[in-house]
Amino acid sequence: MKVLHVLFDSHVKQYVDIIRKDLKEGDVLVVSPAKELVGQYEAILKKQLSDKTDTLADIQELAKMFKAYSADESFQEKVDGIFDRVYSILCQGMSLSFQDTSLITYLKSYLVQVCSQCVTSLLGCGNVVDGRELVFCESNNGIPLVDWVLTEKNVKNLPNDRIVVVGGSYGRKVTGETLDLGKHSSELTANIIASILKADVVRFYVPAAGSLSTMRLSYEEAAQCFSGGFPIYPPAMIPSRNAGVSLEVADLDNEGQVIITIAAVQESEVTKGISGVFVSEPMSLVTIYGTGLLGSVGISSIIFDMLARNGINIHFISQSLSEYSISFAVKSVKANLAEQVLMTLVNDKNQSRIGDLSFTVRPVQIVSVYGQGIKNLPGISGKVYTALGNEGINVIAASQGGEELSISIVIDGKDVKKAKAALEALKA
Numbered sequence: 378m379k380v381l382h383v384l385f386d387s388h389v390k391q392y393v394d395i396i397r398k399d400l401k402e403g404d405v406l407v408v409s410p411a412k413e414l415v416g417q418y419e420a421i422l423k424k425q426l427s428d429k430t431d432t433l434a435d436i437q438e439l440a441k442m443f444k445a446y447s448a449d450e451s452f453q454e455k456v457d458g459i460f461d462r463v464y465s466i467l468c469q470g471m472s473l474s475f476q477d478t479s480l481i482t483y484l485k486s487y488l489v490q491v492c493s494q495c496v497t498s499l500l501g502c503g504n505v506v507d508g509r510e511l512v513f514c515e516s517n518n519g520i521p522l523v524d525w526v527l528t529e530k531n532v533k534n535l536p537n538d539r540i541v542v543v544g545g546s547y548g549r550k551v552t553g554e555t556l557d558l559g560k561h562s563s564e565l566t567a568n569i570i571a572s573i574l575k576a577d578v579v580r581f582y583v584p585a586a587g588s589l590s591t592m593r594l595s596y597e598e599a600a601q602c603f604s605g606g607f608p609i610y611p612p613a614m615i616p617s618r619n620a621g622v623s624l625e626v627a628d629l630d631n632e633g634q635v636i637i638t639i640a641a642v643q644e645s646e647v648t649k650g651i652s653g654v655f656v657s658e659p660m661s662l663v664t665i666y667g668t669g670l671l672g673s674v675g676i677s678s679i680i681f682d683m684l685a686r687n688g689i690n691i692h693f694i695s696q697s698l699s700e701y702s703i704s705f706a707v708k709s710v711k712a713n714l715a716e717q718v719l720m721t722l723v724n725d726k727n728q729s730r731i732g733d734l735s736f737t738v739r740p741v742q743i744v745s746v747y748g749q750g751i752k753n754l755p756g757i758s759g760k761v762y763t764a765l766g767n768e769g770i771n772v773i774a775a776s777q778g779g780e781e782l783s784i785s786i787v788i789d790g791k792d793v794k795k796a797k798a799a800l801e802a803l804k805a
Contacts, residue, residue, distance in 0.1 A: 378403040378537070380571040382545070382564060383582040385492035386411035390446065393499045395633040396582065403537045405570055406503065407545040408493045409563030418488045422481050425467045436464050443491055452498035456491060463487050483555045486547045493544035503542040506535065508566050512548035514556055521548060521558045523569065532573040543570065561610035568613055572620035579617055580625045582633065583608040591636045592653050599624075599639045601747045601783040602655040608637070651757070652748030654800045660692060661712035662741045662773065662787055665719065666702035669734040677703065680722065687718050693743055693785055695774045704774045706787065712738055741773060742790045746800050747783040758784060764799040
């Protein structure tokens, strides 16, 4: 059996036929709304709960959008019922002093249900299951801790004689409270189910995946390549990796063709040298420098704690031995926020222990060479930098993990094509 995963967006009708031909009895399809749809829905919720503005018209418009996907009367009734329930809860919530995110989390789970029902109606088959009835967990400082005993019992009770559509993204505490499973939560749901059912494969359908190279990766190599979360978020792969279940990435824009396979690699299969090259999305490189860094025990903790508290994830770190500067990369969409956070730190006169500090922010991209075959391979760094130097490409910053599975190089975005071509030529 297979576990398949897809994000619901406005193009659902275009790719549902691709998924239908891959589904067989006993397979599980995990569905979750795409980020843009979640943002639109969450804005409606906050508008009523925070601003106390009646959002009935907004909710009716959203329901109308979903009902346009399928003329099936049963589906249309379910959509109306779900959004009527959402509006009823919002009306009750308006009388409350809205303080936490628990109500929003609960209401967001209804959007997952609607998307699941919509895909099932379009497929013309499938048994819809709320993911909260499968994954039970507790939260430890925002990190979901899966109750594997209870979750395994629930997952193994799924029918194996029909297609099952699961609404991913959320779990449930034993007390009944809805719990967000965190970043890329529906991917985690898919991998949890696959690991318990010992699936043959977990297939992730991704639009515009043709921008990625066709490749076969080990779990460790995938973790190095996909650190930005595309096309799969590495922490979400852990259950499948632990169970030895292979993962695939399929391109929705190319009839669902599988372009990436992730599986265990035996030592005897490892070829010395670079396995492949991965290019990040546009990033911003932040460099903090100044005498305030010299010998300041805990200064890195202060900096990164401030960034973390503002929801800014770090994708690359490099520090000079002199301790005069620290460079790190963040997604371009977070650059302005990172700048505001650091400006607060630099201008804080109460931070007398920090002393002189300044920072710069510049647009970049990160090119990484990876492979199990570069571990303990003398001269590999020399080949990488020579290849880039021969193309006249300037290296702004670089970093290699102690596990020796990848080398990440920060360059100007205009040099990406040349850099990728030069490094691809080094592949084993």
